[in-house]
Amino acid sequence: GAGVSQTPSNKVTEKGKYVELRCDPISGHTALYWYRQSLGQGPEFLIYFQGTGAADDSGLPNDRFFAVRPEGSVSTLKIQRTERGDSAVYLCASSFGSRGDEQYFGPGTRLTVT
Amino acid sequence: AQSVTQPDIHITVSEGASLELRCNYSYGATPYLFWYVQSPGQGLQLLLKYFSGDTLVQGIKGFEAEFKRSQSSFNLRKPSVHWSDAAEYFCAVVGGAGNMLTFGGGTRLMVKP
Numbered sequence: 656g657a658g659v660s661q662t663p664s665n666k667v668t669e670k671g672k673y674v675e676l677r678c679d680p681i682s683g684h685t686a687l688y689w690y691r692q693s694l695g696q697g698p699e700f701l702i703y704f705q706g707t708g709a710a711d712d713s714g715l716p717n718d719r720f721f722a723v724r725p726e727g728s729v730s731t732l733k734i735q736r737t738e739r740g741d742s743a744v745y746l747c748a749s750s751f752g753s754r755g756d757e758q759y760f761g762p763g764t765r766l767t768v769t
Numbered sequence: 770a771q772s773v774t775q776p777d778i779h780i781t782v783s784e785g786a787s788l789e790l791r792c793n794y795s796y797g798a799t800p801y802l803f804w805y806v807q808s809p810g811q812g813l814q815l816l817l818k819y820f821s822g823d824t825l826v827q828g829i830k831g832f833e834a835e836f837k838r839s840q841s842s843f844n845l846r847k848p849s850v851h852w853s854d855a856a857e858y859f860c861a862v863v864g865g866a867g868n869m870l871t872f873g874g875g876t877r878l879m880v881k882p
Contacts, residue, residue, distance in 0.1 A: 659812070686868060697773075697859050697872030698813070711867050746813070754868045755801040755820055760813040 657681065659761035661747050667767045668737055676732040676764045680749030687730050688758060689722055690746040698746055704730060705752055737768045771796040771864035773873035781879040782850050790845040790876050792860030801863040802843040803870065804834055808856040816858075819843060830854070855880045 660679040668674050680687050686705055690698035700714040704724045712722070719737075724730040734741055744765050748758040772795045782788055794800055804816040817828025824836040834845045843860060857877050861870040 688869065690870075690872075695874075697775075697861075697874050698870070700869045700871065703867055703869050711869060714869070748813075750868065752868075755818070755863055756868065757815050757818070758868070758870065760805075762810075762812045 659747055659749055659759050661745075661761040661764050663764060664762065665765045665767075667769060669769055670737060670739060672737050672768075674734050674737055674766065676734075676745050676766070678730045678732070678747030678749075678761060680728060680730070680747070681759055682728075683751075684749035684759075685727070685752040686750045686756070686758075687724060688748045688750075689730070689732050690748065692744045692746055692763070694743075701732070701745075734766075737766075739768045742766055742768045771800065771862050771871050773860050773862050773871055775858075775860055775873035775876050777876045778874070779877045779879065781881060783881045784852050785849050788845075788847045788850045788854070788878070790858050790860075790878070792843045792845065792873060793841050794843060794860070794862045795841065796862055796864040798864070799838075802834075802836060803861045803863070804828065804832070804843075804845050805859045805861060805872075806830075806856050807859065807875075813859065816845070850878075850880055852880045852882065854878060 689701040692698040702712040707727045719735045722732045744763040746763045748760045750756040750758045774793045802819045805813040860873045
């Protein structure tokens with residue numbers, strides 16, 4: 656079956672620009688997670704959705720980052736006024752809604768801010 | 770807050786040799802523990818997980834891990850490494866009310882022929 660997909664796979668943008676990263680979760684998964692992985696590091700949690708609502712956004716680094724999941728399926732991570740420090744691989748994962756359920760990861764979007 | 774430490778950034782082993790990757794966690798209660806593997810150009814794949822019960826858990830691709838509460842460790846092992854095991858390995862923990870993963874920094878495994 657189809658896994659988690661993310662688009663685009665690569666995004667190059669200039670400092671100060673706005674970007675949107677898309678995540679299509681596995682059908683039927685109620686939970687959706689965004690993580691960020693900088694070079695040589697483990698993924699870091701950004702935000703978690705249960706259905707349409709953000710259950711925990713404590714990992715968002717500042718108010719330039721925002722994410723939505725309006726219909727409880729596809730999610731978009733939005734970054735305003737991008738900075739070079741935002742360059743990283745942005746990973747999306749989905750799971751059934753219970754604690755400890757396996758999270759299935761997408762291939763990621765590599766964001767480069769020049 | 771929970772945390773995970775993977776002390777070894779790089780490990781090189783010969784093909785056919787045994788492997789142990791170290792993971793130490795910090796969490797007040799019994800955590801949910803995971804090992805993921807990330808191959809170049811591929812997404813993170815779950816190898817195995819521990820919630821409760823038998824402290825020795827078996828995973829895919831011949832991997833196993835042992836939970837040791839007294840040492841706050843969850844080390845990953847494989848008796849005989851194959852060249853295809855070369856990848857980055859991440860230990861992770863779920864703690865607190867949600868299901869968010871806290872990852873360690875990863876261990877890059879290289880396999881010599």
